[in-house]
Amino acid sequence: MLPDWFSKWNRENPTDVERPAIIFGAVGVAVIAVIALIVLGQPFATASLQTGPRGTGMEVVEFKSDLAKPDPTIELFLSSTSDPVVPTGSEQTAGAARENVPPGLENLTIENYDRLLAAMRAWTGIPDLFDDAESYQTAVGHVMITMTRNINENWDGHVNANKEVGVTCFTCHRGEPVPSEVWFKATPVSKATEGWSAVQNRTTPLSSFTSLPSDALETFLLDYGTIGVHDFESRVAGIPGKDDYPGIQHAERTYALMNYVANSLGVNCTFCHNTRAFYDGSQVTPQWGTESLGIQMVQEINNEYLVPLEGLLPEERLGPVHQDAPKAACKTCHKGYQQPLQGTNVIGDWPELATSEAPEYGN
Numbered sequence: 001m002l003p004d005w006f007s008k009w010n011r012e013n014p015t016d017v018e019r020p021a022i023i024f025g026a027v028g029v030a031v032i033a034v035i036a037l038i039v040l041g042q043p044f045a046t047a048s049l050q051t052g053p054r055g056t057g058m059e060v061v062e063f064k065s066d067l068a069k070p071d072p073t074i075e076l077f078l079s080s081t082s083d084p085v086v087p088t089g090s091e092q093t094a095g096a097a098r099e100n101v102p103p104g105l106e107n108l109t110i111e112n113y114d115r116l117l118a119a120m121r122a123w124t125g126i127p128d129l130f131d132d133a134e135s136y137q138t139a140v141g142h143v144m145i146t147m148t149r150n151i152n153e154n155w156d157g158h159v160n161a162n163k164e165v166g167v168t169c170f171t172c173h174r175g176e177p178v179p180s181e182v183w184f185k186a187t188p189v190s191k192a193t194e195g196w197s198a199v200q201n202r203t204t205p206l207s208s209f210t211s212l213p214s215d216a217l218e219t220f221l222l223d224y225g226t227i228g229v230h231d232f233e234s235r236v237a238g239i240p241g242k243d244d245y246p247g248i249q250h251a252e253r254t255y256a257l258m259n260y261v262a263n264s265l266g267v268n269c270t271f272c273h274n275t276r277a278f279y280d281g282s283q284v285t286p287q288w289g290t291e292s293l294g295i296q297m298v299q300e301i302n303n304e305y306l307v308p309l310e311g312l313l314p315e316e317r318l319g320p321v322h323q324d325a326p327k328a329a330c331k332t333c334h335k336g337y338q339q340p341l342q343g344t345n346v347i348g349d350w351p352e353l354a355t356s357e358a359p360e361y362g363n
């Protein structure tokens, strides 16, 4: 097909085209990759939040792409919130003008009561909440109002640790009647399944899908168990796990809790600890203290408010193994974020839920 003179010339002047092609191709790809990185940005770029002194490696590393995506439920909250109406003193109260007003809200003005009721319905996804006085949801809702006020009033060292943030029904419920990330007891039910393996090596969310014990939340966030791995006492005098010496499984349970905590907040261990000395309370960050308060707060939420709901809730709401009421923990509010709703102030517009006393309206 090619002219004869060309085939002849080609035969007499052999040239290595492969090597230049490879070099040219490789340089070309590299140039295109660099241009793509400059134009499109590094997809795996990270940002580090320094949490401790320099040189200790105490930092939380996150992908910038994740940080750029806000929690999508923030928008849902902002669309359900409204400004409080400062009372002039001459309005009718909800207790006089409305029916089935939950205890503690009777003295609100009609306007503020109506907006709070609409918000609570949106936040829990129950459009007729408090309409039916006989419904279990009404009875549960009454407990919830008291609980929410108690959290804001008495645990503000946690829920307002950095700035005014607070909690409302939305912090846990996010538009659903049953909040996500609630938990149930998963301890063995029969004598035959008691013991070491029965709470371990089970792929449950309670153990963050590790082989660690699944009863950490129950032990520490319900039953007031002592969190701890080691101290500097000699172990020769007794047997670990017996004679009041903490056992190995107790250490594993502590790690199970810490895994759960880190996952609930989307942080790693160095957010709170200097990992060279987990035991040393003088090498921790301020967030360690916020967590300590959080643990006590969750113990109270579970024992004072949620566990007693057991008798009120219908069967399909109860736990699969023990028929126990759903319980809350860190992730029920935090949902994987360092601060719930990424630190959005949810209580500012809702003084009615901030205190068990008469709400204070700004002016």
Ligand code: HEC
Binding pocket: 120, 124, 126, 129, 137, 138, 140, 141, 144, 145, 148, 167, 168, 169, 170, 171, 172, 173, 177, 178, 179, 182, 301, 306, 313, 317, 326, 327, 328, 332, 353
């Ligand atoms: C600390 C988290 C938390 C907060 C804050 C919270 N709730 Fe709940 N709520 C729960 C849990 C856990 C349940 C139990 C889930 C169930 O019913 O199975 C629940 C259940 C309910 C139910 C029963 C739903 C059903 O169909 O079983 C109602 C109604 C309710 N909450 C209303 C409210 C209202 C109103 C507020 C705000 C005043 C509120 N909750 C604040 C955690 C919370």
Ligand code: HEC
Binding pocket: 227, 228, 229, 230, 231, 254, 255, 258, 259, 261, 262, 265, 267, 268, 269, 270, 271, 272, 273, 278, 279, 280, 287, 288, 289, 291, 292, 295
């Ligand atoms: C949000 C803060 C926070 C994060 C994140 C965190 N911890 Fe903790 N950790 C604490 C607090 C607070 C305690 C002490 C609790 C108590 O004694 O009541 C503790 C206790 C411990 C203990 C027991 C120390 C002792 O005295 O024996 C160990 C071990 C531990 N954490 C390991 C970890 C590991 C591993 C991770 C990461 C998977 C982690 N922690 C993540 C706050 C945190």
Ligand code: HEC
Binding pocket: 151, 158, 159, 160, 161, 162, 163, 164, 165, 166, 167, 171, 261, 265, 287, 288, 290, 291, 294, 295, 298, 328, 329, 330, 331, 332, 333, 334, 338, 339, 340, 343
């Ligand atoms: C009732 C809802 C709720 C529960 C349950 C809860 N938290 Fe929080 N937590 C909050 C709110 C709201 C804030 C934001 C406070 C602020 O930034 O002012 C917060 C803040 C924190 C902070 C500080 C974060 C920072 O950036 O400084 C830590 C640490 C924390 N929580 C840990 C925990 C742990 C651990 C648990 C479980 C033992 C827990 N929380 C349970 C609502 C909750």
